[in-house]
Amino acid sequence: MRLIDCQVLNVRLHSEISINFSPRITLIGGANETGKSTLIEALHKTLFLKATATGAPIEELRSKLHIGHPTIRIRFEAKGKTYNLRKCFTGPSGQISLHNETDREKISGPCAEDYLADILRVKESLGSRQAKTLLQHRWAHLWVKQGNAGVDILKNDKNYYEFDSLITQLGKAGGVAIQQSALDQSVIKKIENAIEENFTSRGIKKGSEFWQRQKEVKDAEIALEAAQAKLYEYEQLSEELVDIGKQLIHLQNIDLPRVIKEKKAALNRLETIKSLENKLNLALKGIEPTQMRYKTWQDSLKHHNDILEKINQKEKEKIRLKKECKEQKEKELSLSKELEIKQKHCANLKLTLEENEKRRDLFDILAEQHINFEAINRLKNELEEMQKVLKTKKTLEKKLSSLTKISRKELIHLKELEQQERDYRTRKEAMATSIEILATDQSIYLNKEELLKGEHRKINEPVDLYIGDNIYIKIKPGVGETQDNADNKELDSHREYIELLSKLGFSSMKLAEKVFEERTAIEQQLLALGLSKGKNIEVKLSELEECNLKSTEIKERLFSLNKYLQDLLKEGPLTTKRIEIENQRHNIKKILSHTSSSIKQAEDDIKQTISNLEELKKARYENESNLKVVNSELNSFRKNLISLKKECGDYQHIKNQIIVMERQFNKSENHIKAIKKELQEAKIIGIEADTSKFENEIDELNLKRTNLIAQQAAGKARCEDISSDDPYEVIEKAKVQLETVTADYLTMKHLSDAHKLLQQLFGNVQEISRNRYSQPLTNSIENYLKPLISKGASAQLNFDQANGFNGIKILRGKEFYAFNELSGGMKEQLAAALRLSIAEVLKSEHDECLPVIFDDSFTNSDPGRIILIKQMLIKAVEHGLQIILLTCDPKAYKGFADKNILLNQH
């Protein structure tokens, strides 16, 4: 179906408009309110609404501007023929005519409506009632009304986009259509239910039969393990019991007798050792007296040698001490001489210091004198200056006192009074009446004063005017009272002004102003002379006095240092420059500090020398006393040696005695050694001769036996305990249980696996069926979007028999995005691609062409994209579609269309 042209009469703001459509792209431009959408809506209603329809849809078309019913004519091609459709919406009496221009046939009335519906492949033309719900769905996928461009049409009911026709066409394209039957769906549902009974999306459903069976297997395994563990324990215990029996026999028949035998042998060995030890003790005792005597002689020899050694030592010490004393005396002498020289040098230094101190004092005084002199001069100058100022001030003050006193405030008050008086006078004069005699033939008297021709009077107060003899006129200027009042006020203020003037002592205002100016000038001069008052002069005078006193004092001090002054003068004339005096002061101070440190050093040196001398003396005294001690010790040692000789004989004698002793001693020791050796040998053999060890061992063995018997009893009890519920039977039971539940579980598992397999297979089959419908559409969408997406478009579309197509997505970057996740512009473009794809599929039912109308459908697309959208639309045209594009911005789409129509503002 292809639109050729149309004529719209009396529709809203259009009185008459005709449009020829291009078979390719027609652009209808026009500003807002130029009736673009109205036009499109009128065409849509003409195609799908009965001419006899009434109510809102028709009322909406009706024009308020133009008389006449909405009448629309559309020429189009369909089924290989050209039709001219005309509908006049006059209400229930509306008319339709459908003219088959090719065959020159014309039909009208309901039969024309049915024929039209058949051409358009819709069920029927819509009446007023159906219009409300169904009209908006008619060709909604082709007729993109304003505001619907960014809407996902797949979100709507599948009738919205002629689902059935679409599926038929897609099915034709893809071969035999597979559609799932109700039974198919029911089986799929049953499988799903069967799986859901035991599984959730996350895994096995807790508490389900499958879960139960799996749990049973686990429980059975645990039970079997427990039973096996118990049996194992039982068998281990049995084995242990056998071992314990064996151990007991071994203990009783072998271990215990062996240890007892060993114990006996050990006891025998112990006795032998005891007898040898006794023998040894005897021998050791026998040797003791000899040992003592030998020790005594050796002590004597040692004593002798010790004394000789000490005497020798003391002699050496004596010589050393004597030598040291002599050396110390010599040293003392030389130090005393040195000390004397140092003390002299120190005294000299002190003298120099004193002299320099005096000279420093002298220079201090000289400097002070200099400063004092300068201060006196400065003060004198200042005093002179001050006295001059004082004189000027006095003159000015005298002048000021000669002038009459008037303050600024008083002057202003005076001026105000003068102004006031002036104001009252002016006011009075304004209120006055003027009389001028222009011509007269009678005598005129004003308050009895005659007025002549040309005379001019001003009247401020009531007057009596007499004209001639008989005319008497009373004139009151203004309102009589006010005039009086003004007079009074003027008089009062004049009086007040004169009073103040005389009170201030001026004859006139001008004089008062002049005096005030003069006073102000003098006061300013006085102010400029500042605050130099008599008091300052007194201060300065007393300062001068102080300086003079100080000068006298300095002279006295100089006199006390006259001697040094004279000395200084000898060196040269005294400088008068202060800087030089300061330099000399500085130099002397330097010399002083140097001299003081020299003196300190010299004094320290002297102190050190004295202390050295003292120490030397102390050491010498000590040595001398040590010498005395050594001498007395020597005497004592010599006495000891003599008494030793008397007691034990001389050295040789002692030596001989010792040799004799040693011989005896060796003999006895050899005897002892022999006994010890024998004992040692006996002990090596008898190292186990510790009988307690055997007793312990016997005890241990007995304890072990007791333990084994206890262990045996416990083991037996435990065995009997376990065997009370026949562990073999328990294990048998557990095995059977495990086997049973495992078989049950496996049956269940196989069944579940079978269900899952079925689900998977059904899923695959459905998927194939789904793709058969969705794939051609997806491909077409991708093809349309190709110019818009630089790297090539990739789209996804789901299909399901019950709900139709849904879930359109396109690839952006690395992920697929759902329709509502896209930008406004992309939504429009994807929706357009989808509509074009649908139209392309459907066109084969419509003579290989369908018009697709876009009313302001790319408002969100940026200007750069318009050219790409153009490519998309050209592609659609090439695929046989007719495009009608409405826009309020035709410039943006310049050169876009094959035909451009511009609607003007009415």
Add this chain to the structure above:
Amino acid sequence: MARFIHTADWQIGKPYLQIKDEQHRFKLKQERLNVIARIKETVRIQKAQFVLIAGDLFDSPTPTFPNVTEVLEAIGSMSIPVIVIPGNHDHGALGSIWHNDDFKKYKAQIAPNLLLSLENQPVEIEHAVILTCPLLRNKDNVDPTHWLKKINWGTVNSLKPRIVLAHGGVHGFRGHDYLLDDEAQPSSNSIIHLKDFPKEEIDYIALGDWHNLKQVGEKAWYPGTPEADRFDQGEGNQRGQVLQVDVKRNEEPKVKIVPTGRFQWHNICFRFNGDSDIDRLRRKIETLTEGRILRDLLRIEISGVLSLNGYKRYKSLRIDLENKLLRLHIKGECYQEPKDDELEELTSSVENPLIAQVASQLQKRLQDNDNQDSELVSISRIALCELYHFAAKN
């Protein structure tokens, strides 16, 4: 000459837990006690002088006391010496029933004729010398008759027949390890070396452990269990008897088999090649059980495929058998699979295209897979059945 009854492996207290029905289980357990009465009858009729039980009198070393006292009572009533040694099932470790004080008390009270030997020793009774070789621990793998190789035969009475009483496998024939039996308990680890025996010193070797009748040497016999306790295993499945032995010093023993068993245990294999085989199976079982009710135990190793309809019939046959047999043990699986017409119903359903496609895919999976027993195939088969059921109109 001495005459005695040689028996073994009574395994009293065997729980038969694989049998779900408690009543059936009780019957089986009870029959193991009942058989003692039949042995006693044999003793009486054959005038046996003593009974030898070659191990595994009890099923475990820790049987429950009701079982123990009942056995003692039955033995006590025989009033001839009954010589018992522990086997691997009821080994004689310290914690076992044999050392239990109560057991000792009951034995003295109820069965004073029961001679329990827990030691390797010659036990001389009136008519013979019994050389007992008890198993004292479960995991011993020492030849229990080892002690006989060191014995000084001069100390053993040479006038009375000498009989070895032992439990375990013999070298060369380790009994059977029951690999084929999914319910069997392990046999003893002990191996007896018969060849090492001095032939002339011994007149008979009474063995236990192998549950079927078997002669393993000139003088050595396994009597099998007096009442069968498991399904047949390959060849040599003679159970349900005791041996009556006549023995004289230095003479060949004379052995006679005396039947004592009551229940019949059957083990068969069956493959379904079509629904018609269901009737074939029914007839086969009828032949085996000869119309007996609750006296037969049947194990069927089943395989093959049935149609969905056939499978329903098979299930009803099973219920029928379970009611008539003491036990029906089905090993393996017979698969249900929609047959051609059933499949046709699914795959060529034009009005339900998805079902048809899925069914075809499943059918293809089944046809393409060589291993019809693989889990994948099995699941596909179940899936097909489920699809059939889900799609069923009602």
